[in-house]
Amino acid sequence: MKQITVYDIAREAKVSVATVSRVLNNTAPVKTSTRNKVAELIQKYQFQPNALARSLLKKETGMIGIVLPDITNPFFPEVLSGLEQEARKQGYTFFLCDTCSSNSDTREQYRRESHYLHLLLEKQVDGIIILGGRIDLVNPTEEMVQELLEVSKRVPVVQVNGRLSGSSMHRVVVNETAGAEQATQHLIHLGHKDIVMIGGFDHMSNTVARVKGFKKAMKENGLSIGADKVIYGGFSVDDGRRLMDELLCRKKRPSAVFCINDLTAIGAMKAAFKAGLRIPEDLSIVGFDDIPFASHSIPELTSVSLKCNELGRTAAEMMHRLIRKEKVKKQITIEPDIRVRDTTGPFRG
Amino acid sequence: MKQITVYDIAREAKVSVATVSRVLNNTAPVKTSTRNKVAELIQKYQFQPNALARSLLKKETGMIGIVLPDITNPFFPEVLSGLEQEARKQGYTFFLCDTCSSNSDTREQYRRESHYLHLLLEKQVDGIIILGGRIDLVNPTEEMVQELLEVSKRVPVVQVNGRLSGSSMHRVVVNETAGAEQATQHLIHLGHKDIVMIGGFDHMSNTVARVKGFKKAMKENGLSIGADKVIYGGFSVDDGRRLMDELLCRKKRPSAVFCINDLTAIGAMKAAFKAGLRIPEDLSIVGFDDIPFASHSIPELTSVSLKCNELGRTAAEMMHRLIRKEKVKKQITIEPDIRVRDTTGPFRG
DNA sequence: TTGAAAGCGCTAACAA
DNA sequence: TTGTTAGCGCTTTCAA
Secondary structure, three states, rough: OOOOHHHHHHHHHOOOOHHHHHHHHHHOOHHHHHHOOOOOOOOHHHHOOOOOHHHHHHHHEEEEEEEEEOOOOHHHHHHHHHHHHHHOOOOOEEEEEEEEEEOOOOHHHHHHHEEEHHHHHHHHOOEEEOOOOHHHEEOOOOHHHHHHHHHHOOOOOOEEOOOOOOOEEEEEEOOOHHHHHHHHHHHOOOOOOOEEEEEEEEOHHHHHHHHHHHHHHHHHHOEEEEEEEEOOOOHHHHHHHHHHHHHHOOOOOOEEEEEEOHHHHHHHHHHHHHHHOOOOOOOOEEOOEEOOHHHHOOOEEEEEOHHHHHHHHHHHHHHHHHHOOOOOOOEEOOEEEEOOOOOOOOOOO | OOOOOHHHHHHHOOOOHHHHHHHOOOOOOOHHHHHHHHHHHHHHOOOOOOOHHHHHHHHHOOHHHHHHHHOOOOHHHHHHHHHHHHHHHHHOEEEEEOOOOOHOOOHHHOOOOOHHHHHHHHHHEEEEEEOOOHHHHOOOOHHHHHHHHHHHHHHHEEEOOOOOOOOOEEEEEOOOOOOOHHHHHHHHHHHOOEEEEEOOOOOEEEEEHHHHHHHHHHHHHOOOHHHHEEEEOOOOOOHHHHHHHHHOOOOOOOOOEEEEEEHHHHHHHHHHHHHHOOOOOOOOOOHHHHHHHHHOOOOEEEEEEOOOHHHHHHHHHHHHHHOOOOOOOEEEEEEEEEEOOOOOOOOOO
């Protein structure tokens, strides 16, 4: 099963390898008869040039590395889909590097992130798109920052929805604070006054941004924002359930809950149902992310759409321009939209 | 930003490139003092050898191509996660090729599949794992079969849950017929006699396999399996909704519905709720796949677990052995398990 | 224990 | 319009 090369084609066509290369890449005029002869042989042997050799020479591989924390979190496939759509047009392919945050401790995850970052560099990717993980940290360690910075000196790096400091890095982000504000505003408009926000971690910037929006909306409407109005504790369905259970133990339960994401919102709904509450009659719930599940749940979840697909497409486009050394804005911000569905309703004294 | 090479290291260490290569790969004894000197320089310059050059020479890249139809279908991320877990141990990285079946016609999808298959070959992947798409077709065109066959002559190919003919291809499959049988049996045990199966397409082998299991269980229990007991029509939530609406228009509606997958089951539930039915009191529903959503829905969906994670891990392991030319079984079959939850209940005359 | 040199498969500059 | 040739960065004989 010897691999066919340009030499084999050249020999049989009685031309030089340069000519074969020329018909392969349409890089210089070739007499029609020669071209046909070569093309025929290429066809006959199903010859496919070795991309490694080509890339080695040209110093571009058409490969982009994607580093993300957990592909089973539905947020990421949505973004990925947008990325793929856009990047395919440009002829890129993806290395998918999942650091599997879900089944290991965080230290391990960051180690894997480092591992993948270096691996991608070795593989000579044209650029790296990073989502989640360290770029979501409010206080990343110096090494984490330094490492990514080093990486970004070698190849373009685009951060998706992250804010890790470092001047040489570009990013596309969603205005999460505005999204959280919208969500809170929506609840307030419905007459809710006692609103609690649940989920997330206060060491993560996405949580901080969302809490900020929540508090801002509350404050602007003259509503109380005591310490008991925000309960941190994670991003999963189970976390949502747990936090809601906690909430339901309080003497006075809120009339509306704003969840850090759709997954916790689902967990919260489950806990509420189990406690015999009706949604939205007894309790309004808002999610965040607007993953497909949100519109599939019963009742359908009101959520803030992060426009994942657009996020992905924008990141891919940014990367493309970066690779071609075109002028690119340091940061592109996407404005989220609230999608009102069936889990929020008017406050009933 | 010139790339550092073994030559730079060699020059500064006053040794030959061969020696640098030796310390890099631990491939031959090197005097400790020389080794240290070289190692130091490698550290100093953060030197990372160019994987392209190495792969070109060694004829192995440590890259595996994954071709799948739609990353936003939650089934695939689950499998992918298993794949990644296993393959990471072996030091492989993935090319993710999403043919985006969801937003384009099927012809276009198969064209993209071909495109990616060839691209992966050019990139010199060590193997290709293919999920969905053409391998799910009952009657693929001759070209589709031929093309994949050609590919499999060049690199190992593992089909995940597919049955495209071709002797040189390995596969790991789930026994879907048995799964469907279990699901149907479960409903029958609950006393249901009028059971309808909805969703899927009869030109796809997964549908055929599941319908077969459904019919088998029905027949074995002496239940009718007239033409009106199976309604084809797709795999999405919307398809499920539509098909259930159709079903509800019938004079006599069934007491239980077996859905081709969890997505259609969710659609079916929505339609049923909208029609004022209670689940499971008025109607029992079973899904298939057991995506995370199944256990998150309200009420929680009874479903047949395809053990996606195990599927992925097994495929990765198979690929690994194939690459190392170890002995590998042509086919590995995974037995599914039903997960009984809250959407199925006893028949109530 | 080390170095010189060939070569992986390709492209592109230069020459013809 | 075509061929010759020099690399791309690495590993691996073979010889010293």
